[in-house]
Amino acid sequence: MINVTKTFLPPKEEYEAILNRAWDAGWITNRGLLVKELEEKLKSYLEVPNLLATTNGTLPIQIALKALGISGEVITTPFSYVATTSCIVWEGCTPVFVDIHPEFLTIDESRIEDAITEKTSAILATHVFGNPCNVEAIEEIAVRHGLKVIYDAAHAFGVNYKGTSLFNYGDVSTCSFHATKVFHTGEGGAIICSDPDLMKTIFYHHNFGHDGQERYFGLGINAKMSELQAAMGLAMMPYMNDIFAERKRVVDYYNAYLTSENIQKLRIREGTDWNSSYYPIILESEENLNQLLLGLKEQDIYPRRYFYPGLNSMPYLTEESMKVSDSISSRILCLPLYDSLSTEELETIAKIVNQTLC
Ligand SMILES: *Cc1c(COP(=O)(O)O)cnc(C)c1O
DSSP states (O other): OEESOOOOOOOHHHHHHHHHHHHHHTOOSSSOHHHHHHHHHHHHHHTOSOEEEESSSSHHHHHHHHHTTOOSEEEEOSSSOHHHHHHHHHTTOEEEEOOBOTTTOSBOGGGHHHHOOTTEEEEEEEOGGGOOOOHHHHHHHHHHHTOEEEEEOTTOTTOEETTEEGGGSSSEEEEEOOTTSSSOOSSOEEEEOSOHHHHHHHHHHHBTTBSSSSOBOSOOOBOBOOHHHHHHHHHHGGGHHHHHHHHHHHHHHHHHHOOOTTOEEOOOOTTEEOOOOOEEEEOSOHHHHHHHHHHHHHTTEEOBOTTOSOGGGOTTSOOOOOHHHHHHHTTEEEEOOOTTOOHHHHHHHHHHHHHHTO
16 A cells, blocks of 8 residues: 555664663653753754744644734635644634635735735645745735734655755744654654744743742743654654655656646745655546545545645634635645555656646
């Protein structure tokens, strides 16, 4: 069976050797030595000034909204994983969707200003599939209207844009270290923010508001990463450069061998050093998509419909159509992409795709 992704697992002995350090210390959570070491290693690997490891990639979005004091309306994308929208609703705010760019698939910055009202307080956009939003245009709009910018950068681990980590754009960036993501800790995530004062608030928020054992800074929740998660992250780190190289090999293969003219491939924004995190293909119709799904299933190959349905159709919202996003969402498929995908497997996938869509 070939799935859309396959979790990279480091050699068990290496994971255990790191875990042994937690055993020796008799300390498995509450910011032990492994979490702190992982944070330091990630900061230098990614070249970001501040990074806080968290228990998943969803709580960071909620904490970012909380720490920035966001209320009222939040401008966001309909084309992302459900967490992007659910966090806005969970924090008592209203998501206001802005359609996406037809080739980059990120929020269409040219439509943002039309959606701004006096209730708007933030823009929460996703660097979907690791492809950067138009961060310069968004920053300019945000400055002009006094809005905060949060990036759901769950897909953006290792992406550089114009010479710096993509995580360095916006007021806050959040990442996911879920087992399906490029870099993972089983479950896990991070918050990245260059403002040290804001980072302090975020830090308190992620640990119940504790300021020492008996004092409280303010409201908080529990988003702490455990030592068991951090051990996985530390065991992954030495393999990341190889993982990126292998993923690029798969992407290069698809780029070269998916020759059908009936496929639209992802356009990566210029200036991006991409992380080969996903390989979406956009087909001409949902009918073609279903046909392809069937053909692949016969060979035990399971791509995923990232992202379908669009977030504007969530049952807890009043549905509102988004022309571009709705259309793409019904026709997009992410092909299998992971480090150990063999050339033989790639040949099989490409053959089925080309034959079905010829
Ligand atoms: C995976 C993902 C999340 C959620 O991350 P978790 O670690 O699973 O909580 C949020 N946003 C996007 C775009 C994602 O793909």
